[in-house]
Amino acid sequence: MTEPGRPGDDRSLGEIVSDVASDLSTLIKQEMDLAKVEMKEEVSKAGKGAGLLGGAGLAAHMMLLFLTLTVVFALDEAMPVWAAALIVTVVWAVVAGALAATGRTALKKSNPQLPKTQQTLKEDAAWARAQKS
Template structure:
């Protein structure tokens, strides 16, 4: 019988501990596990944050390069038109065309923003009012 207890004690170091000691060990292990999980989550979020920062920087750089590319294309169009017309008239035509495109985009954007305001979930509010009306009606019955 004692051999069996000794064998269990060798395979399970917690076999000889009291319930209070086991609970204390459990509490310590859970605390350590939670701290380790928080540390792991912090490291993971730090790593992902660095990647996101690098990605945002690359997107910004791409935007700057695209802006310069767009400027080069505009200059190309001006030079192409300048083959037929005076260069200042070619630049004027391209400039006016770009301003017209910008105005159309601005008006379209303004229209979209005005449709989105006020920023209230109107359909949800109407649905909620209908639910309240149904509850009031059923309460009167």
């Protein structure tokens, strides 16, 4: 059998176009399969990383809890335990309030409407309408 594109290739133009379309379809399918495999691998890595970050968050929470208890016990040396606990609680309330205010300000500054994307979509629609006329 002769190679495609070489002299002596008996295929018609229609057969060649059909072969090219079939090969292109196979290539696209193989690329999609490769992308699926790569995506599964990356999602697996990301899942492991997220799990480790979750564990780190839990460990940091426990560390903060015990640090708080240590501060209460240290203050207990100079005052009643209820006063020490109250002072530490007020400090945590101030920290929580500051974080909440900062987070609220950041959320107010965010713009979930994606103005740049909306603008480019409008431009694309205008371009498509211009192509029709």
